[in-house]
Amino acid sequence: MNAAVAARFTASTTLAAALQAILADLVELHLQGKQAHWNLVGPGFRDLHLHLDQVVDDAREAGDTIAERMRALGAVPDGRSDTVATTTTLPAFPGGEHPTSAVVALITDRLYAVTDTVRTLHDGIDAEDPTTADLLHAVISTLEKHAWMMGAASR
Numbered sequence: 001m002n003a004a005v006a007a008r009f010t011a012s013t014t015l016a017a018a019l020q021a022i023l024a025d026l027v028e029l030h031l032q033g034k035q036a037h038w039n040l041v042g043p044g045f046r047d048l049h050l051h052l053d054q055v056v057d058d059a060r061e062a063g064d065t066i067a068e069r070m071r072a073l074g075a076v077p078d079g080r081s082d083t084v085a086t087t088t089t090l091p092a093f094p095g096g097e098h099p100t101s102a103v104v105a106l107i108t109d110r111l112y113a114v115t116d117t118v119r120t121l122h123d124g125i126d127a128e129d130p131t132t133a134d135l136l137h138a139v140i141s142t143l144e145k146h147a148w149m150m151g152a153a154s155r
Contacts (some may be wrong), residue, residue, distance in 0.1 A: 009073065015128045016075035018121040019066055021087065022136070025114045026063035027079050029073065029143075030056050035093050036107055041152035042099040044153065051153075055146050059114075062139045070131055089117050104154045111147035113142050 011019070037052040067077035090110050098106070118136050126133035 003020050011073035011075040018118050019070050023066045024084045024087040025117045026059050027084045028090045030059040032093040036103045039097045046101045058142050108147050110149040111143050115143045
């Protein structure tokens with residue numbers, strides 16, 4: 001085995017599990033954002049409909065970044081629907097149509113739930129792999145910006 005392969009950093013099971021937990025929440029946020037996007041009604045529909053597209057795109061991109069980082073570290077991401085449904089920290093999104101005010105509250109809560117997961121796991125990730133922790137800073141910043149903007153729309 002050559003020295004370059006032998007020196008490769010790989011994720012511990014703890015790091016891989018932490019990243020998997022974040023991935024599950026990001027995939028679920030993406031799916032719930034789409035559900036909200038499709039079933040939104042009421043005043044301010046268009047603006048919120050478009051903002052939900054941005055939330056969905058950013059959650060999907062962040063999830064992809066985390067999954068690809070996992071692969072780079074030798075871990076195996078699991079984005080299957082049954083895995084996501086049983087491991088996400090996000091509460092289930094209610095079915096049916098929802099007025100804009102309800103969607104703002106529902107999605108804002110979920111944005112903060114994902115950032116709470118990332119913040120809770122961040123220090124352990126940083127202790128093992130500061131490079132991966134740097135990726136999490138961007139995830140937190142993006143999701144908290146969306147949460148602020150969503151919340152501001154309801155005041």
